[in-house]
Amino acid sequence: MDASRKHSLPKGFTLPETLMTIALLAILLSLSALAGNESYQRALAVNDVERMAGVLRHARSLAQAKACRVPPCSEAQAQGVYIFRGGIHMFEGDEFKESSVFESITLSDALLIEPMEVIFLPRSGNALRGGSLRMTDALGRSRTITVSEIGVIAVEPF
Secondary structure, three states: OOHHHHOOOOOOOOHHHHHHHHHHHHHHHHHHHHHHHHHHHHHHHHHHHHHHHHHHHHHHHHHHOOOOOOOOOOOOOOEEEEEEOOEEEEEEOOOOOHHHEEEEEEOOOOEEEOOEEEEEOOOOOOEOOOEEEEEEEOOOOEEEEEEOOOOOEEEOOO
């Protein structure tokens, strides 16, 4: 018998080695999927909060510019924002009515939001009444947008 054949090692991996490698890869994949989902949820929430703050600032600037967007118009109108889960309505007038909506923006369902109405007075841009909008994301983190009576819009970071 040939001596070199007697001492050669088998080629390839054994079944336990292969199964262990597959199990470790499955664990790493599941951990990365969880981390990726959390990052995605956070990005959705941050995007929605920034969009809400931007719409509030836009409505205030329209009020200061003495805008009148819903006919018939004879003078400057108050500009309002109605925020609810899943969307934002920009409207004109002293109270929210479907007929006075001139723009609607869709939000993701990543945030739990208590509905809120903010109305900015013409010329000054002051808010009819101040208030806070508190939002909670899917991971339980909360964030607040505050509108003061003089129209200052402040966003609390996550």
